[in-house]
Amino acid sequence: MSHDKKDCSEVIHQILVFIDNELDQASCGEIQQHLDECGPCLKEYNLERTVKALVARSCPEQAPQELREKVLLRIREVHVSLYGSAGPEVGGHLDSPSAP
Numbered sequence: 610m611s612h613d614k615k616d617c618s619e620v621i622h623q624i625l626v627f628i629d630n631e632l633d634q635a636s637c638g639e640i641q642q643h644l645d646e647c648g649p650c651l652k653e654y655n656l657e658r659t660v661k662a663l664v665a666r667s668c669p670e671q672a673p674q675e676l677r678e679k680v681l682l683r684i685r686e687v688h689v690s691l692y693g694s695a696g697p698e699v700g701g702h703l704d705s706p707s708a709p
């Protein structure tokens with residue numbers, strides 16, 4: 610049985626380690642080769658790398674898990690700025706201060 614090709618799920622798991630540069634040289638080569646041949650994994654890799662780059666730019670010295678939360682927060686902020694702060698909650702005539 611030929612088992613020289615990596616499993617996609619395994620590759621995607623290793624991509625996170627790979628991006629953090631915590632993978633040994635041999636594994637790096639395997640991942641890179643797989644990314645060359647596998648579109649979905651390459652897509653996942655690009656996505657993770659984009660997130661990583663975004664995080665690295667804003668706060669390079671935090672723990673990975675905190676970074677992830679910051680990125681999610683950042684994404685939410687971007688989402689808000691894209692769709693405007695004037696959401697459906699603005700037209701609240703119910704709790705407007707009725708000053709006499």
Ligand SMILES: [Zn+2]
Pocket residue numbers: 616617618620643647648649650
């Ligand atoms: Zn794959």
